[in-house]
Amino acid sequence: MKFGNVLILAATLATAILPLTNVASAQIVALGASNVEGYGVSSSEAWPAQLESILRAKGSSAHITNAGVSGNTTGEVLARLSSAVPDGTRVVILGIGAFNDVRTGGSIESARANIAAIKRQLAGRGIRVVDALGTMKAVMRQPGMLQADHIHLTAEGHHRLAMQLAGSVR
Numbered sequence: 001m002k003f004g005n006v007l008i009l010a011a012t013l014a015t016a017i018l019p020l021t022n023v024a025s026a027q028i029v030a031l032g033a034s035n036v037e038g039y040g041v042s043s044s045e046a047w048p049a050q051l052e053s054i055l056r057a058k059g060s061s062a063h064i065t066n067a068g069v070s071g072n073t074t075g076e077v078l079a080r081l082s083s084a085v086p087d088g089t090r091v092v093i094l095g096i097g098a099f100n101d102v103r104t105g106g107s108i109e110s111a112r113a114n115i116a117a118i119k120r121q122l123a124g125r126g127i128r129v130v131d132a133l134g135t136m137k138a139v140m141r142q143p144g145m146l147q148a149d150h151i152h153l154t155a156e157g158h159h160r161l162a163m164q165l166a167g168s169v170r
Contacts, residue, residue: 036068074114
């Protein structure tokens with residue numbers, strides 16, 4: 001991914017997250033698999049916890065629930081959507097791609113269909129969706145941001161992702 005594309009992704013994400021600053025107390029859910037859950041790092045080092053801390057330091061009282069489950073496919077996320085995203089949720093930061101689907105014998109096409117269904121269901125409930133996958137992938141391409149397995153973010157990778165997400169909130 002070229003630097004210009006990263007800036008476009010960041011601008012898109014900024015547009016999606018910017019309205020959060022006007023919400024006194026927003027319920028936000030970070031939804032996805034292992035890189036949302038924080039595989040290989042402590043729960044306080046995972047990007048959802050770091051993002052909440054950053055937002056609070058900026059004066060927001062937003063609460064971010066980490067609904068990442070290691071190993072989940074897009075179909076599994078879709079199946080647990082109603083329990084993972086409770087009533088009152090205003091924003092879902094979606095951080096899932098096709099990796100686990102393909103790893104378990106599924107297809108990229110079915111993963112895309114599941115992600116579209118997740119977004120449709122959330123939109124139907126009046127929940128704004130921020131698709132963080134592009135930003136997450138951009139962070140993953142930077143040196144030192146992945147653990148030895150070349151799949152999961154390091155603590156620094158989580159920190160950078162949280163900073164990029166928070167940098168879009170003013």
